[in-house]
Amino acid sequence: MSVSPVLVWFRLDLRIEDNPALLAAAERRSPVIPLFIWAPEEENPWPPGAASRWWLHQSLDSLQRSLALRGSRLVLRSGPTLDALKALIAETGAEAIFWNRRYEPALVARDAAIKELLLEQGIEARSFNASLLFEPWTIRAKGTRRPFQMFSAFWKACLNQPDPDAPSSVRGPLTAPASWPRSLSLGDLRLEPLVDWASGIRAAWEPGEAGARLALERFAKKGLGEYPSARNEPGRLGTSRLSPHLHFGEIGPRTIWHVLRNSFEADHQDAVNSYLRELGWREFAYHLLFHFPQTTNAPLRSEFSKFPWRVDERVLKLWQRGVTGYPLVDAGMRELWATGWMHNRVRMVTASFLTKHLRINWEEGAYWFWDTLVDADLANNTFGWQWAAGCGADAAPYFRIFNPVRQSERFDANCDYIKRWIPELKQLDLPWIHKPWEAPAPILEKSKIRLGKSYPLPVVDHAKARQEALAAFEQMRIERSTALV
DNA sequence: TTTTGAGTTGTTCGA
DNA sequence: GTCGAACAACTCAAA
Numbered sequence: 001m002s003v004s005p006v007l008v009w010f011r012l013d014l015r016i017e018d019n020p021a022l023l024a025a026a027e028r029r030s031p032v033i034p035l036f037i038w039a040p041e042e043e044n045p046w047p048p049g050a051a052s053r054w055w056l057h058q059s060l061d062s063l064q065r066s067l068a069l070r071g072s073r074l075v076l077r078s079g080p081t082l083d084a085l086k087a088l089i090a091e092t093g094a095e096a097i098f099w100n101r102r103y104e105p106a107l108v109a110r111d112a113a114i115k116e117l118l119l120e121q122g123i124e125a126r127s128f129n130a131s132l133l134f135e136p137w138t139i140r141a142k143g144t145r146r147p148f149q150m151f152s153a154f155w156k157a158c159l160n161q162p163d164p165d166a167p168s169s170v171r172g173p174l175t176a177p178a179s180w181p182r183s184l185s186l187g188d189l190r191l192e193p194l195v196d197w198a199s200g201i202r203a204a205w206e207p208g209e210a211g212a213r214l215a216l217e218r219f220a221k222k223g224l225g226e227y228p229s230a231r232n233e234p235g236r237l238g239t240s241r242l243s244p245h246l247h248f249g250e251i252g253p254r255t256i257w258h259v260l261r262n263s264f265e266a267d268h269q270d271a272v273n274s275y276l277r278e279l280g281w282r283e284f285a286y287h288l289l290f291h292f293p294q295t296t297n298a299p300l301r302s303e304f305s306k307f308p309w310r311v312d313e314r315v316l317k318l319w320q321r322g323v324t325g326y327p328l329v330d331a332g333m334r335e336l337w338a339t340g341w342m343h344n345r346v347r348m349v350t351a352s353f354l355t356k357h358l359r360i361n362w363e364e365g366a367y368w369f370w371d372t373l374v375d376a377d378l379a380n381n382t383f384g385w386q387w388a389a390g391c392g393a394d395a396a397p398y399f400r401i402f403n404p405v406r407q408s409e410r411f412d413a414n415c416d417y418i419k420r421w422i423p424e425l426k427q428l429d430l431p432w433i434h435k436p437w438e439a440p441a442p443i444l445e446k447s448k449i450r451l452g453k454s455y456p457l458p459v460v461d462h463a464k465a466r467q468e469a470l471a472a473f474e475q476m477r478i479e480r481s482t483a484l485v
Numbered sequence: 486t487t488t489t490g491a492g493t494t495g496t497t498c499g500a
Numbered sequence: 501g502t503c504g505a506a507c508a509a510c511t512c513a514a515a
Contacts, residue, residue, distance in 0.1 A: 141512060150511050152492060232494080281494095301510095348494070387494095395493040399507055403496060466496090477508095 005031035005092050005177045009085070009099040010074070013130040013249035014059045015209040016066050018167030020128035021098040026170045031177040033092060034067055036060060038189045039079025042110055046296060046378050049371035051340040054198050055207050057191035059248045062208025064186070072174040076184040082114055089123065091181045097123060100130035100249070103286050104378045105293035131246075133164045133253045133283055136290035147291035149300075149393045154287060155280040167254045200338040201374060205244065212245035216256060220263055228274045234332070234343035235416030240275065243375035244341070246282070253279050285383035288393055295392070296382050297363065303480045304391035308472050309361040318459055319354050320368055322421075325458035327433060328408035329353045331421035338421075340374035345411050351388035352402040357465040359472060362389035390473075398473050401466050408434040424454050 006025045013019055025032045040047035048056065064074045077084040088094065097118060102111065111127070118125040129135055139157050141148055148154035192198075206214065219240040223230070230238025245251045256279065260272045292300055299305060318324050322333035332346035342350070347369075354365045362385040369385070370376045386392025390400075412418055415433045419426050425433055427447040432439035437451060437458055444451065451457050 143513075146512095148512080150492075153512055156513095345494085393511095395509085395511065396495075397493075397508055400493085400495045406496070 003030065003178075004095045005033050006096040006098060007085070007088060007092070007094045008032055008034045009097055010034060010036045010063065011099060011102055011249075012247065013100040013252075014063045015212070015250050015252070016063075016070070017169040017209065017213075018130070018252045018255045019100065019170070020130055021100045021126075023168060023170050024126065024128065025096075025098050026174060028096070030096075030175065032072065032174045033075060033088070033094065033177055033181065034063075034072060034174075035075045035077065035088065036063075037077045037079055037081050037084045038191075039081045039084075042079060042081060043104065043106055046104070046106075046370060049373070049376055050193060051201065051372050051374045052376050053191040054193065054201060055205075055244055055248060055340075055374045057186065057189070058207035059250060060186055060189075060191075062210070062250075066209060067174070070170075070172070070174045071176055073176075073180055073183070075181055076186065076189065078184065078189065081110065082117065085114065085118070088181055092177060095122075095124060096126070098126050098128065100128050103132075103136065103290050105289070105296065108290075108293075130252055131249055132286055133257060133279065134158050134161055136287045139287060147287060148284070149288070150395050151281065151284050151393070154284050155277065158280060158283060164254045164257055166258050167252060198340075201340040204339040204341065205374065207244070207248070207250070209250045212242065212250035215240065215242055215245060216251060216259060220259060224260070224271045224275065225268060227271045231274075231278075232345050232411050233417075234335075234346050235412050235414060235420070239344065241341070243377075243380075247375045247377045247380075253282070281383075282380060284393075285377075285379040288383055289379040295386060296378060299362075299389075299391035300386055300393055301391045303476060304389070306479045307391070307476045308359070310359045312358070312360065315358050315459060316354075316360055316364055318456075319350070319358060319360070319365075323456045324353065325437065325456040326353065326404040326408075327415075327418045327422055327425060327436065328412060329404050331412075331418045334421045336369075336372050340372065342373070343417075345407070346417075347384065348388060349402050349404055349407045351385060353404055355385075355389040356401045356469045357404075357460050357462070359465075359469060362386060362391065399470055401469055403462060403466075405435050405462065422455070425449065 006028055008022050008025045013021065016022065060074065067074050085097065115125045115127065139148065139154065140146065141153070148157065219242070223238065223240065226238060230236050242251065242256070246253065257276060260275060288295065319333065322330040322337065324330055328346065329350050332342050332350045336342040351365055354360050355362050366381055366385040369381055383392060387394045390398045408418070409431070415430060418433055425436065428436060428439065428449060432443060436444070436449060436455060449455055
Protein backbone atom coordinates (compact mmCIF):
# COMPACT_ATOMS: atom_id res chain seq x y z
CA MET A 1 0.00 0.00 0.00
CA SER A 2 1.24 3.38 -1.03
CA VAL A 3 1.43 6.10 1.57
CA SER A 4 1.94 8.88 -0.91
CA PRO A 5 -1.31 10.79 -1.25
CA VAL A 6 -3.37 11.42 -4.35
CA LEU A 7 -4.62 14.91 -5.12
CA VAL A 8 -8.23 15.21 -6.25
CA TRP A 9 -8.50 18.49 -8.08
CA PHE A 10 -12.12 19.70 -7.89
CA ARG A 11 -13.37 22.05 -10.59
CA LEU A 12 -16.95 22.00 -11.88
CA ASP A 13 -17.70 18.70 -10.13
CA LEU A 14 -18.50 19.95 -6.65
CA ARG A 15 -20.01 16.74 -5.36
CA ILE A 16 -19.10 13.53 -3.57
CA GLU A 17 -21.56 11.14 -5.22
CA ASP A 18 -21.02 10.02 -8.82
CA ASN A 19 -17.62 11.67 -8.92
CA PRO A 20 -15.28 9.46 -10.99
CA ALA A 21 -12.04 11.24 -10.06
CA LEU A 22 -12.79 11.09 -6.35
CA LEU A 23 -13.91 7.47 -6.62
CA ALA A 24 -10.75 6.45 -8.47
CA ALA A 25 -8.64 8.17 -5.83
CA ALA A 26 -10.50 6.51 -2.96
CA GLU A 27 -10.15 3.11 -4.55
CA ARG A 28 -6.34 3.38 -4.46
CA ARG A 29 -6.55 3.18 -0.69
CA SER A 30 -3.96 5.92 -0.38
CA PRO A 31 -4.59 9.20 1.43
CA VAL A 32 -6.80 11.61 -0.52
CA ILE A 33 -6.25 15.37 -0.61
CA PRO A 34 -9.26 17.20 -2.09
CA LEU A 35 -8.22 20.48 -3.65
CA PHE A 36 -9.76 23.54 -5.27
CA ILE A 37 -7.73 26.20 -7.07
CA TRP A 38 -9.20 29.64 -7.80
CA ALA A 39 -7.69 30.96 -11.03
CA PRO A 40 -10.34 32.97 -12.90
CA GLU A 41 -7.86 34.72 -15.20
CA GLU A 42 -7.12 31.33 -16.79
CA GLU A 43 -10.69 31.26 -18.08
CA ASN A 44 -10.32 34.42 -20.17
CA PRO A 45 -12.18 35.83 -21.95
CA TRP A 46 -14.99 34.28 -19.89
CA PRO A 47 -13.94 34.32 -16.22
CA PRO A 48 -16.84 33.50 -13.85
CA GLY A 49 -19.34 36.34 -13.52
CA ALA A 50 -20.68 37.88 -10.34
CA ALA A 51 -23.67 35.56 -9.91
CA SER A 52 -21.51 32.51 -10.63
CA ARG A 53 -18.96 33.58 -8.05
CA TRP A 54 -21.70 33.94 -5.45
CA TRP A 55 -22.94 30.41 -6.18
CA LEU A 56 -19.39 29.02 -6.23
CA HIS A 57 -18.80 30.36 -2.74
CA GLN A 58 -21.91 28.60 -1.41
CA SER A 59 -21.10 25.41 -3.25
CA LEU A 60 -17.53 25.25 -1.99
CA ASP A 61 -18.80 25.87 1.52
CA SER A 62 -21.20 22.98 1.13
CA LEU A 63 -18.50 20.70 -0.27
CA GLN A 64 -16.18 21.54 2.61
CA ARG A 65 -18.83 20.45 5.09
CA SER A 66 -19.60 17.24 3.18
CA LEU A 67 -15.91 16.35 3.10
CA ALA A 68 -15.60 17.06 6.82
CA LEU A 69 -18.34 14.49 7.45
CA ARG A 70 -16.11 11.96 5.69
CA GLY A 71 -13.10 12.84 7.82
CA SER A 72 -11.58 14.91 5.06
CA ARG A 73 -11.08 18.54 4.05
CA LEU A 74 -11.04 20.76 1.00
CA VAL A 75 -7.70 22.49 0.49
CA LEU A 76 -8.12 25.92 -1.12
CA ARG A 77 -5.40 27.60 -3.13
CA SER A 78 -5.24 30.37 -5.70
CA GLY A 79 -3.62 30.27 -9.14
CA PRO A 80 -1.68 30.19 -11.35
CA THR A 81 -2.90 26.62 -11.36
CA LEU A 82 0.34 25.00 -12.46
CA ASP A 83 2.28 26.74 -9.69
CA ALA A 84 -0.29 25.71 -7.11
CA LEU A 85 -0.18 22.09 -8.26
CA LYS A 86 3.63 21.97 -8.27
CA ALA A 87 3.75 23.48 -4.79
CA LEU A 88 1.28 20.94 -3.45
CA ILE A 89 3.13 18.04 -5.02
CA ALA A 90 6.33 19.25 -3.39
CA GLU A 91 4.65 19.78 -0.01
CA THR A 92 2.73 16.50 0.14
CA GLY A 93 4.83 14.08 -1.88
CA ALA A 94 1.77 13.28 -3.98
CA GLU A 95 2.46 10.93 -6.88
CA ALA A 96 -0.92 11.11 -8.51
CA ILE A 97 -3.47 13.77 -9.39
CA PHE A 98 -6.98 13.08 -10.65
CA TRP A 99 -9.60 15.45 -11.99
CA ASN A 100 -12.82 15.54 -13.97
CA ARG A 101 -12.77 17.18 -17.37
CA ARG A 102 -13.87 20.62 -18.42
CA TYR A 103 -14.60 21.51 -22.03
CA GLU A 104 -14.14 25.27 -22.28
CA PRO A 105 -11.53 25.99 -24.97
CA ALA A 106 -9.13 27.88 -22.69
CA LEU A 107 -9.28 25.12 -20.10
CA VAL A 108 -8.93 22.26 -22.55
CA ALA A 109 -5.66 23.85 -23.65
CA ARG A 110 -4.51 24.59 -20.10
CA ASP A 111 -5.36 21.14 -18.77
CA ALA A 112 -3.67 19.40 -21.69
CA ALA A 113 -0.47 21.35 -21.01
CA ILE A 114 -0.67 20.60 -17.29
CA LYS A 115 -1.23 16.90 -17.88
CA GLU A 116 1.73 16.68 -20.23
CA LEU A 117 4.04 18.46 -17.77
CA LEU A 118 2.94 16.30 -14.86
CA LEU A 119 3.35 13.07 -16.83
CA GLU A 120 6.86 14.17 -17.84
CA GLN A 121 7.68 14.51 -14.17
CA GLY A 122 6.46 11.02 -13.42
CA ILE A 123 3.22 12.13 -11.78
CA GLU A 124 0.22 9.97 -12.55
CA ALA A 125 -2.20 12.51 -14.02
CA ARG A 126 -5.64 11.17 -15.00
CA SER A 127 -8.82 12.88 -16.11
CA PHE A 128 -12.39 11.55 -16.02
CA ASN A 129 -15.84 12.39 -17.30
CA ALA A 130 -18.19 13.66 -14.61
CA SER A 131 -20.36 16.16 -16.43
CA LEU A 132 -21.54 14.70 -19.73
CA LEU A 133 -23.59 11.71 -20.83
CA PHE A 134 -21.55 11.39 -24.02
CA GLU A 135 -18.05 12.73 -24.61
CA PRO A 136 -18.12 15.21 -27.50
CA TRP A 137 -15.52 13.38 -29.55
CA THR A 138 -17.44 10.09 -29.47
CA ILE A 139 -20.47 11.38 -31.39
CA ARG A 140 -20.03 11.76 -35.14
CA ALA A 141 -22.24 11.86 -38.23
CA LYS A 142 -22.49 8.40 -39.74
CA GLY A 143 -21.18 8.97 -43.24
CA THR A 144 -18.91 11.98 -43.02
CA ARG A 145 -17.66 11.37 -39.46
CA ARG A 146 -17.95 15.08 -38.95
CA PRO A 147 -19.39 16.67 -35.80
CA PHE A 148 -23.11 17.39 -35.86
CA GLN A 149 -24.59 20.81 -36.42
CA MET A 150 -28.23 19.78 -36.16
CA PHE A 151 -29.82 18.78 -32.90
CA SER A 152 -32.23 16.03 -33.88
CA ALA A 153 -29.59 14.06 -35.79
CA PHE A 154 -27.13 14.58 -32.94
CA TRP A 155 -29.53 13.36 -30.28
CA LYS A 156 -30.59 10.37 -32.36
CA ALA A 157 -26.93 9.39 -32.66
CA CYS A 158 -26.53 9.77 -28.88
CA LEU A 159 -29.50 7.54 -28.19
CA ASN A 160 -28.00 4.91 -30.46
CA GLN A 161 -24.95 4.78 -28.20
CA PRO A 162 -24.85 2.37 -25.25
CA ASP A 163 -26.55 3.87 -22.20
CA PRO A 164 -24.30 6.06 -20.04
CA ASP A 165 -22.82 4.12 -17.12
CA ALA A 166 -24.85 4.00 -13.95
CA PRO A 167 -23.32 6.37 -11.38
CA SER A 168 -21.12 4.90 -8.75
CA SER A 169 -19.99 6.59 -5.57
CA VAL A 170 -17.42 6.58 -2.79
CA ARG A 171 -18.56 4.71 0.32
CA GLY A 172 -17.52 5.61 3.83
CA PRO A 173 -14.80 7.95 5.02
CA LEU A 174 -11.90 9.19 2.93
CA THR A 175 -8.38 8.42 4.08
CA ALA A 176 -6.75 11.58 5.40
CA PRO A 177 -3.08 12.37 4.80
CA ALA A 178 -0.61 12.24 7.72
CA SER A 179 -0.67 16.02 7.75
CA TRP A 180 -2.83 18.50 5.86
CA PRO A 181 -1.19 21.10 3.64
CA ARG A 182 -2.04 24.70 4.40
CA SER A 183 -5.21 26.12 2.90
CA LEU A 184 -6.70 29.52 2.26
CA SER A 185 -10.00 30.20 3.92
CA LEU A 186 -13.05 30.43 1.69
CA GLY A 187 -13.38 34.15 2.45
CA ASP A 188 -9.85 34.70 1.11
CA LEU A 189 -11.09 33.90 -2.38
CA ARG A 190 -13.34 37.01 -2.29
CA LEU A 191 -16.08 35.29 -4.25
CA GLU A 192 -18.97 36.98 -2.50
CA PRO A 193 -19.97 40.54 -3.40
CA LEU A 194 -18.88 43.38 -1.15
CA VAL A 195 -22.35 44.87 -1.30
CA ASP A 196 -24.88 42.18 -0.52
CA TRP A 197 -27.13 42.16 -3.59
CA ALA A 198 -27.75 38.42 -3.39
CA SER A 199 -30.74 38.29 -1.06
CA GLY A 200 -33.18 37.50 -3.88
CA ILE A 201 -30.87 34.80 -5.19
CA ARG A 202 -30.39 33.37 -1.72
CA ALA A 203 -34.15 33.11 -1.25
CA ALA A 204 -34.60 31.29 -4.55
CA TRP A 205 -31.92 28.62 -4.31
CA GLU A 206 -30.16 26.05 -2.17
CA PRO A 207 -26.65 25.64 -3.61
CA GLY A 208 -24.71 22.46 -2.90
CA GLU A 209 -24.98 18.73 -3.46
CA ALA A 210 -27.82 18.24 -0.98
CA GLY A 211 -29.82 21.04 -2.56
CA ALA A 212 -29.25 19.51 -5.98
CA ARG A 213 -30.46 16.12 -4.87
CA LEU A 214 -33.52 17.71 -3.28
CA ALA A 215 -34.31 19.58 -6.48
CA LEU A 216 -34.08 16.36 -8.48
CA GLU A 217 -36.32 14.46 -6.07
CA ARG A 218 -38.88 17.24 -6.00
CA PHE A 219 -38.92 17.36 -9.76
CA ALA A 220 -39.15 13.58 -10.12
CA LYS A 221 -42.03 13.36 -7.64
CA LYS A 222 -44.04 16.45 -8.45
CA GLY A 223 -42.96 18.04 -11.69
CA LEU A 224 -42.17 15.33 -14.17
CA GLY A 225 -45.69 14.16 -15.01
CA GLU A 226 -46.70 17.58 -16.26
CA TYR A 227 -43.30 18.49 -17.61
CA PRO A 228 -44.06 18.21 -21.33
CA SER A 229 -46.85 20.78 -21.09
CA ALA A 230 -45.80 22.83 -18.07
CA ARG A 231 -42.18 23.34 -19.07
CA ASN A 232 -43.08 26.08 -21.50
CA GLU A 233 -45.10 28.18 -19.10
CA PRO A 234 -42.91 30.56 -17.14
CA GLY A 235 -45.66 31.30 -14.61
CA ARG A 236 -45.66 27.70 -13.39
CA LEU A 237 -42.98 25.76 -11.57
CA GLY A 238 -42.86 23.41 -14.52
CA THR A 239 -39.12 23.03 -15.00
CA SER A 240 -36.53 21.14 -13.00
CA ARG A 241 -34.52 24.22 -12.02
CA LEU A 242 -31.47 21.96 -11.99
CA SER A 243 -29.36 24.13 -14.30
CA PRO A 244 -27.07 25.80 -11.72
CA HIS A 245 -26.62 22.50 -9.90
CA LEU A 246 -25.65 20.87 -13.19
CA HIS A 247 -23.29 23.69 -14.10
CA PHE A 248 -21.34 23.42 -10.86
CA GLY A 249 -21.44 19.66 -10.95
CA GLU A 250 -23.39 19.37 -7.72
CA ILE A 251 -25.27 16.67 -9.55
CA GLY A 252 -24.27 14.82 -12.69
CA PRO A 253 -26.34 14.06 -15.79
CA ARG A 254 -25.75 10.33 -15.33
CA THR A 255 -27.50 10.45 -11.98
CA ILE A 256 -30.43 12.33 -13.48
CA TRP A 257 -30.60 9.93 -16.41
CA HIS A 258 -30.71 6.85 -14.22
CA VAL A 259 -32.97 8.23 -11.51
CA LEU A 260 -35.58 9.34 -14.03
CA ARG A 261 -35.38 6.23 -16.17
CA ASN A 262 -35.61 3.85 -13.25
CA SER A 263 -38.20 5.58 -11.11
CA PHE A 264 -41.24 5.53 -13.33
CA GLU A 265 -43.77 3.29 -14.88
CA ALA A 266 -44.20 3.17 -18.62
CA ASP A 267 -46.88 5.87 -18.61
CA HIS A 268 -44.32 8.45 -17.61
CA GLN A 269 -41.77 7.50 -20.22
CA ASP A 270 -42.88 10.31 -22.52
CA ALA A 271 -42.20 12.83 -19.80
CA VAL A 272 -38.86 11.21 -18.99
CA ASN A 273 -37.82 11.29 -22.62
CA SER A 274 -38.98 14.85 -22.96
CA TYR A 275 -36.76 15.89 -20.06
CA LEU A 276 -33.79 13.79 -21.15
CA ARG A 277 -34.09 15.53 -24.51
CA GLU A 278 -33.41 18.80 -22.70
CA LEU A 279 -30.29 17.23 -21.24
CA GLY A 280 -29.63 16.40 -24.88
CA TRP A 281 -29.60 20.10 -25.77
CA ARG A 282 -26.98 20.56 -23.07
CA GLU A 283 -24.93 17.71 -24.55
CA PHE A 284 -25.33 19.30 -27.98
CA ALA A 285 -24.04 22.63 -26.66
CA TYR A 286 -20.93 20.89 -25.30
CA HIS A 287 -20.51 19.01 -28.56
CA LEU A 288 -20.52 22.28 -30.48
CA LEU A 289 -18.24 24.08 -28.03
CA PHE A 290 -15.71 21.27 -28.24
CA HIS A 291 -15.71 21.00 -32.02
CA PHE A 292 -16.13 24.71 -32.80
CA PRO A 293 -14.20 26.42 -29.98
CA GLN A 294 -14.06 29.74 -31.82
CA THR A 295 -17.81 30.15 -31.35
CA THR A 296 -17.50 31.64 -27.86
CA ASN A 297 -16.62 34.91 -29.58
CA ALA A 298 -17.50 34.44 -33.24
CA PRO A 299 -20.58 33.29 -35.13
CA LEU A 300 -20.69 29.64 -36.20
CA ARG A 301 -22.14 30.76 -39.53
CA SER A 302 -19.31 32.97 -40.62
CA GLU A 303 -21.46 35.13 -42.92
CA PHE A 304 -22.89 36.67 -39.75
CA SER A 305 -19.63 38.50 -39.17
CA LYS A 306 -21.08 40.80 -41.88
CA PHE A 307 -24.42 41.25 -40.11
CA PRO A 308 -25.21 44.96 -39.58
CA TRP A 309 -25.60 44.93 -35.80
CA ARG A 310 -26.59 48.16 -34.15
CA VAL A 311 -24.52 49.70 -31.42
CA ASP A 312 -26.80 51.47 -28.96
CA GLU A 313 -25.76 51.64 -25.33
CA ARG A 314 -28.99 53.33 -24.26
CA VAL A 315 -31.26 50.67 -25.76
CA LEU A 316 -29.03 47.87 -24.44
CA LYS A 317 -29.50 49.29 -20.95
CA LEU A 318 -33.29 49.40 -21.37
CA TRP A 319 -33.18 45.69 -22.20
CA GLN A 320 -30.87 44.88 -19.29
CA ARG A 321 -33.07 46.71 -16.80
CA GLY A 322 -36.33 45.26 -18.08
CA VAL A 323 -37.92 48.48 -19.31
CA THR A 324 -38.45 47.80 -23.02
CA GLY A 325 -42.22 48.21 -22.80
CA TYR A 326 -42.84 44.58 -23.82
CA PRO A 327 -44.15 42.96 -20.62
CA LEU A 328 -42.90 39.40 -21.19
CA VAL A 329 -39.43 40.63 -22.11
CA ASP A 330 -39.29 42.94 -19.11
CA ALA A 331 -40.59 40.27 -16.75
CA GLY A 332 -37.81 37.92 -17.87
CA MET A 333 -35.06 40.49 -17.47
CA ARG A 334 -36.31 41.36 -13.99
CA GLU A 335 -36.58 37.73 -12.96
CA LEU A 336 -32.95 37.33 -14.05
CA TRP A 337 -31.79 40.34 -12.07
CA ALA A 338 -33.70 39.33 -8.93
CA THR A 339 -33.05 35.58 -8.83
CA GLY A 340 -30.04 34.92 -11.05
CA TRP A 341 -32.13 32.72 -13.31
CA MET A 342 -34.66 33.04 -16.11
CA HIS A 343 -37.19 30.56 -17.42
CA ASN A 344 -36.01 28.87 -20.61
CA ARG A 345 -38.95 30.00 -22.74
CA VAL A 346 -38.35 33.59 -21.68
CA ARG A 347 -34.61 33.30 -22.36
CA MET A 348 -35.50 32.57 -25.97
CA VAL A 349 -37.91 35.49 -26.13
CA THR A 350 -35.57 38.04 -24.52
CA ALA A 351 -32.61 36.87 -26.60
CA SER A 352 -34.63 37.03 -29.78
CA PHE A 353 -35.81 40.50 -28.82
CA LEU A 354 -32.28 41.80 -28.26
CA THR A 355 -30.85 40.33 -31.45
CA LYS A 356 -33.80 40.69 -33.83
CA HIS A 357 -35.95 43.57 -32.61
CA LEU A 358 -33.13 45.70 -31.24
CA ARG A 359 -30.56 44.17 -33.62
CA ILE A 360 -27.87 44.33 -30.96
CA ASN A 361 -25.01 41.84 -31.28
CA TRP A 362 -25.69 38.55 -29.48
CA GLU A 363 -22.35 38.89 -27.69
CA GLU A 364 -23.73 41.81 -25.68
CA GLY A 365 -26.54 39.58 -24.50
CA ALA A 366 -24.17 36.71 -23.84
CA TYR A 367 -22.00 38.94 -21.63
CA TRP A 368 -24.99 40.18 -19.67
CA PHE A 369 -26.33 36.67 -19.07
CA TRP A 370 -22.83 35.53 -18.22
CA ASP A 371 -22.58 38.02 -15.39
CA THR A 372 -26.10 37.68 -14.02
CA LEU A 373 -27.03 33.99 -14.35
CA VAL A 374 -26.24 31.62 -11.51
CA ASP A 375 -26.20 28.83 -14.11
CA ALA A 376 -23.96 30.72 -16.56
CA ASP A 377 -22.29 27.98 -18.58
CA LEU A 378 -20.03 28.72 -21.52
CA ALA A 379 -21.35 25.89 -23.69
CA ASN A 380 -25.02 26.60 -23.05
CA ASN A 381 -24.64 30.37 -23.13
CA THR A 382 -22.73 30.40 -26.39
CA PHE A 383 -25.03 27.92 -28.05
CA GLY A 384 -28.22 29.54 -26.76
CA TRP A 385 -27.29 33.02 -27.89
CA GLN A 386 -26.12 31.96 -31.31
CA TRP A 387 -29.24 29.87 -31.71
CA ALA A 388 -31.43 32.83 -30.82
CA ALA A 389 -29.51 35.22 -33.05
CA GLY A 390 -29.76 32.81 -35.96
CA CYS A 391 -26.00 32.61 -36.48
CA GLY A 392 -25.54 29.26 -34.74
CA ALA A 393 -26.53 25.62 -35.11
CA ASP A 394 -30.21 25.80 -35.93
CA ALA A 395 -31.94 24.33 -38.93
CA ALA A 396 -34.75 26.84 -38.58
CA PRO A 397 -35.11 29.69 -41.02
CA TYR A 398 -33.76 33.14 -40.35
CA PHE A 399 -37.20 34.68 -40.69
CA ARG A 400 -38.40 32.93 -37.56
CA ILE A 401 -38.63 36.01 -35.39
CA PHE A 402 -40.38 35.56 -32.07
CA ASN A 403 -43.33 37.85 -31.60
CA PRO A 404 -43.04 38.86 -27.93
CA VAL A 405 -46.79 39.51 -27.65
CA ARG A 406 -47.79 36.24 -29.26
CA GLN A 407 -45.32 34.33 -27.07
CA SER A 408 -46.78 36.05 -24.05
CA GLU A 409 -50.35 35.15 -25.02
CA ARG A 410 -49.43 31.56 -25.73
CA PHE A 411 -47.17 30.75 -22.81
CA ASP A 412 -48.29 33.17 -20.09
CA ALA A 413 -51.97 33.06 -20.94
CA ASN A 414 -53.07 33.89 -17.39
CA CYS A 415 -50.31 36.51 -17.10
CA ASP A 416 -49.18 35.05 -13.75
CA TYR A 417 -45.55 35.52 -14.75
CA ILE A 418 -45.97 39.11 -15.90
CA LYS A 419 -47.86 40.07 -12.76
CA ARG A 420 -45.22 38.48 -10.54
CA TRP A 421 -42.35 40.46 -12.06
CA ILE A 422 -44.04 43.67 -13.19
CA PRO A 423 -46.13 44.79 -10.25
CA GLU A 424 -46.96 48.10 -11.90
CA LEU A 425 -49.09 46.18 -14.43
CA LYS A 426 -50.89 44.15 -11.78
CA GLN A 427 -54.21 45.90 -12.18
CA LEU A 428 -54.28 45.70 -15.95
CA ASP A 429 -56.60 42.97 -17.22
CA LEU A 430 -56.33 40.50 -20.04
CA PRO A 431 -55.76 40.81 -22.88
CA TRP A 432 -54.18 44.26 -22.51
CA ILE A 433 -51.51 43.21 -20.04
CA HIS A 434 -49.71 41.46 -22.92
CA LYS A 435 -49.70 44.73 -24.92
CA PRO A 436 -50.44 47.72 -22.70
CA TRP A 437 -49.93 50.25 -25.52
CA GLU A 438 -53.05 48.90 -27.24
CA ALA A 439 -55.24 49.27 -24.15
CA PRO A 440 -57.99 51.89 -24.38
CA ALA A 441 -57.29 55.02 -22.35
CA PRO A 442 -60.10 54.48 -19.80
CA ILE A 443 -58.79 50.99 -19.01
CA LEU A 444 -55.26 52.30 -18.51
CA GLU A 445 -56.61 55.00 -16.25
CA LYS A 446 -58.66 52.54 -14.22
CA SER A 447 -55.55 50.33 -13.90
CA LYS A 448 -53.52 53.31 -12.64
CA ILE A 449 -51.08 53.05 -15.53
CA ARG A 450 -49.62 56.03 -17.28
CA LEU A 451 -47.68 54.74 -20.26
CA GLY A 452 -44.32 56.36 -20.55
CA LYS A 453 -44.40 57.15 -16.81
CA SER A 454 -45.36 54.21 -14.61
CA TYR A 455 -44.58 51.70 -17.36
CA PRO A 456 -42.64 52.45 -20.55
CA LEU A 457 -43.99 52.68 -24.07
CA PRO A 458 -42.53 50.01 -26.40
CA VAL A 459 -38.95 50.82 -27.35
CA VAL A 460 -39.65 49.56 -30.89
CA ASP A 461 -42.73 48.63 -32.88
CA HIS A 462 -42.86 44.88 -33.42
CA ALA A 463 -43.99 44.83 -37.05
CA LYS A 464 -41.53 47.55 -38.04
CA ALA A 465 -38.65 45.97 -36.15
CA ARG A 466 -39.43 42.62 -37.74
CA GLN A 467 -39.31 44.11 -41.24
CA GLU A 468 -36.03 45.87 -40.46
CA ALA A 469 -34.50 42.67 -39.13
CA LEU A 470 -35.52 40.79 -42.27
CA ALA A 471 -34.06 43.59 -44.37
CA ALA A 472 -30.81 43.37 -42.43
CA PHE A 473 -30.64 39.62 -43.13
CA GLU A 474 -31.27 40.34 -46.79
CA GLN A 475 -28.45 42.88 -46.79
CA MET A 476 -26.11 40.33 -45.24
CA ARG A 477 -27.02 37.75 -47.87
CA ILE A 478 -26.41 40.21 -50.67
CA GLU A 479 -23.03 41.17 -49.24
CA ARG A 480 -22.09 37.54 -49.02
CA SER A 481 -23.13 36.74 -52.58
CA THR A 482 -21.29 39.76 -53.99
CA ALA A 483 -18.24 38.81 -51.96
CA LEU A 484 -18.32 35.40 -53.60
CA VAL A 485 -18.46 36.78 -57.13
C1' DT B 486 -21.54 9.09 -55.71
C1' DT B 487 -25.67 11.43 -56.19
C1' DT B 488 -30.29 12.48 -55.11
C1' DT B 489 -34.21 12.96 -52.23
C1' DG B 490 -36.61 14.35 -48.37
C1' DA B 491 -37.37 15.34 -43.48
C1' DG B 492 -36.24 18.42 -40.04
C1' DT B 493 -36.23 23.19 -37.96
C1' DT B 494 -38.63 25.16 -29.43
C1' DG B 495 -42.11 30.24 -35.36
C1' DT B 496 -44.99 33.90 -37.51
C1' DT B 497 -48.02 35.72 -40.80
C1' DC B 498 -51.48 35.62 -44.15
C1' DG B 499 -55.64 34.37 -46.22
C1' DA B 500 -59.42 31.15 -46.64
C1' DG C 501 -61.68 30.90 -33.59
C1' DT C 502 -58.84 27.30 -36.87
C1' DC C 503 -56.27 25.56 -40.71
C1' DG C 504 -52.68 25.10 -44.26
C1' DA C 505 -49.30 27.32 -46.93
C1' DA C 506 -45.44 30.17 -47.48
C1' DC C 507 -41.56 32.11 -45.72
C1' DA C 508 -34.65 29.81 -47.69
C1' DA C 509 -31.09 27.39 -46.75
C1' DC C 510 -28.55 23.92 -44.94
C1' DT C 511 -27.52 19.50 -42.45
C1' DC C 512 -27.64 14.73 -42.50
C1' DA C 513 -29.69 9.98 -43.23
C1' DA C 514 -31.42 6.95 -46.34
C1' DA C 515 -32.26 5.37 -50.79
